[in-house]
Amino acid sequence: MIDRSLKQTLHRLLDANPAVVLTGPRQVGKTTLAREISEERDAVYLDLERPSHLAMIGDIEEYCEEQSDKLLVFDEVHRMPGLFAPLRSIIDERRRSGRRTGLFLLLGSASQDLLKQSSESLAGRVALRELQPLAVQEVDAGELRTLWSRGGFPDSFLAETDAASLDWRMDFIRSYLERDIPQFGPRIPAETLRRFWTMLAHNQGQLHNAAALARGLDVNGVTIARYLDLLVDLLLVRRLQPWTSNLGRRLVKAPKVYIRDSGICHALLGIETIDALFGHPVVAVSWEGFVIENIISALPRRAAWGFYRTSGGAEIDLVVESGSGELWAIEIKRGAAPKVSKGFYSACEDLRPDRKFVVHSGTADQEDYPVGRGIRAKTLPRMMSWLAGAQGDVEENEDAFLAAAGKRVLADTEW
Numbered sequence: 268m269i270d271r272s273l274k275q276t277l278h279r280l281l282d283a284n285p286a287v288v289l290t291g292p293r294q295v296g297k298t299t300l301a302r303e304i305s306e307e308r309d310a311v312y313l314d315l316e317r318p319s320h321l322a323m324i325g326d327i328e329e330y331c332e333e334q335s336d337k338l339l340v341f342d343e344v345h346r347m348p349g350l351f352a353p354l355r356s357i358i359d360e361r362r363r364s365g366r367r368t369g370l371f372l373l374l375g376s377a378s379q380d381l382l383k384q385s386s387e388s389l390a391g392r393v394a395l396r397e398l399q400p401l402a403v404q405e406v407d408a409g410e411l412r413t414l415w416s417r418g419g420f421p422d423s424f425l426a427e428t429d430a431a432s433l434d435w436r437m438d439f440i441r442s443y444l445e446r447d448i449p450q451f452g453p454r455i456p457a458e459t460l461r462r463f464w465t466m467l468a469h470n471q472g473q474l475h476n477a478a479a480l481a482r483g484l485d486v487n488g489v490t491i492a493r494y495l496d497l498l499v500d501l502l503l504v505r506r507l508q509p510w511t512s513n514l515g516r517r518l519v520k521a522p523k524v525y526i527r528d529s530g531i532c533h534a535l536l537g538i539e540t541i542d543a544l545f546g547h548p549v550v551a552v553s554w555e556g557f558v559i560e561n562i563i564s565a566l567p568r569r570a571a572w573g574f575y576r577t578s579g580g581a582e583i584d585l586v587v588e589s590g591s592g593e594l595w596a597i598e599i600k601r602g603a604a605p606k607v608s609k610g611f612y613s614a615c616e617d618l619r620p621d622r623k624f625v626v627h628s629g630t631a632d633q634e635d636y637p638v639g640r641g642i643r644a645k646t647l648p649r650m651m652s653w654l655a656g657a658q659g660d661v662e663e664n665e666d667a668f669l670a671a672a673g674k675r676v677l678a679d680t681e682w
Contacts, residue, residue, distance in 0.1 A: 269421060271300050272405055273398055277372070278304065281338065284394045285358040286371040288344075288385050291398035292502045292528075293447060294439060296421050297374045300398060301340050304372065310338035315346045327353045335361070338369050345375040351388035358392050376447070376501065397502070399564045400528050404651045408631040411648065415557050416541040418530015429540045436534035440464070448497065455494065459484065463494050467504060467524055468535035472552035474521040475506070495524070503527060507559070510573035510586040516617060519576040525556040532556065554601040558626050558647055559585055562597065565654040566590075581613035586620070589657065596620040598642075603629035607638055615640070626650050 277300070280287045291297050298314075305312045311334050313320040324330045324341075327350065331339065344350060354371060361370055373385070385393050400419025403411060417423045417432045420439065426432035444457040444464075466480055477491045484491070498504040507523040526532035532553060538544050544553065563572060567590030575583040575596075585597040596618065598611045605627040615623055623642040631648045638644045645653065 268299075269296075269401065269405055269425075271296060271398070272402070273396060274300060274303060277396065278307070280394045280396065281308070281369045281372065283368055284392070285361070285368060286354065286373060286385075286389055286393040288373045288375070288393055288395045289398055290375055290395070290502065292400075293376050293443070294420050294422060295398055295400055297398050298342055299421070301342060301372060301374055305338070305340055308338050308369070309336065310340055310372075312340040312342065314342045316343045321347075324350075328357060331357050335366075338372060340372045340374070342374045343376070344373045348384055351384045355388050355392065358389070399502075399560065400530075402561050402564045402651070403648050404565070404655065408648060411631060412541050415529055415554070416533065416538075416544055418528040418533070420528060420530065423530050432530070433534055433539045436530055440531065440534060443501070443503070448501070455497070459486075460494060460497075463491075464498065464503075464526075465535045467495075467498075468526050468532045468549075470524065471532055471549055472523055472525055472555050474519065475524045476521070503531070505556075505560070505563075508573045510575040510583075510618075512575075512618065516581070517578040519578065523574055525559065527556075527560055529553055529557040529560075551601050554628060555584060555599045558599045558650075561647060561651060562587075562626075562654065565651055567657070575614050575618060577614070577617070579613070580610045581617055582608070582610040583614045583618070586618065591657075593621040594618060595622045595624065598623075598625040600625055600627045602627060603633065605638070605644060607642060612640065624650065 277287060277289065281304075289297055289301070302312060304310065313323065315321055315324075341347075341350070358370060361367070385395065401414060401421060401424055402419065403414065406414050406424070414424060417426070417429070418436065420436070423432045423435050423439075426435055440461070444461055448455065448457075448460065463480065463484060466483055470476075475495070477488045477495075481488050481491045495504065495506065499506050503526070505525045505527045507525060509519055509522065511518065526535065532549070533539075533544060536547065536549060538547055538549075544550055547553075562585060566572065566587060569590040571588040573586055575581070575586050583596045584599045587595040587597065589595060596611070596615050598605075598607055600606070605625050607625055611625075623640070625638055625642055625644045626647055627644060629646045631646060633646050633649075635643055635645050635649060
């Protein structure tokens, strides 16, 4: 069993909030993590996809009263959009009786719907977190290439062979297209959406060109926007926004688009093994997307991020404004001896970041070293270790501030 780094955070949030909402794509491990938490606390777990469990909460107020001394875990909560309103009155009643924390853990796959419902109905009563696929710090140091090749969905990563892993991912893609996406409402032909998803994989890490995609699918730009919004909402695609500045530069305005899980990207492209990946044109941008997802998963919750590119060629793969107010510039290179591009130096002259890094694909035990002009080269595992320390410092200071001010963190949002 893999020990998920988010587990202790969820325990801490349950100790401080009446309700916690955990989002994430299907099969990412939400249910496994929730069951582990249920075993460690006095909890009741209900899967709202099961008719028998749905029937148990036909009268939600009566059921919660009977289980008033327990943490209630509701899985696939997006199946009951009307659940949040009665939960608000139940939480307020419990507060009046003296129990203010650890009442509900709510799991769901569609981020925007859940965020909207919970923010409207449970404002001031809920904390939000996203469980992402496995990250570098959650696996052994020698398994980084396997994680990159197969992706971070646990069943794919843990498969006995590369072929079995690819089979699992192909089934995952088909299940999403034929079963899961129709449940969320939109009526999109599965084959059309598969072609769109595959086109995004071929354009991994590129600027979003809706017109080109529309021509390829013989649809209009509005339809392309709807398809992209859907995959972003299901946490399968990341739309990385350009970093804005007031420096007067002519900045690129289109977002970059990434398939969030590298293994799903490789499956859409028919890449089965790490050797096949090394020989594929997508290898460099696949590594870039893999690094970006890992870094974002470890950022402080008040951080902001994006990429920086000007029409003159200045470019930074990932710009981060940390929770402590520092600005970081991160260049991503495949290879153990990375060379920093002229565009990165130019972009750093524009933004003047506090810290500059180049994250490369060297061995896990490779030491950090300088590459000039205040830039530090790090392997991805060492970058993740550094980020873990940076996030810990920020969260400790933030928690102390909020406690002193008598406030509570209500929600996490991506910038």
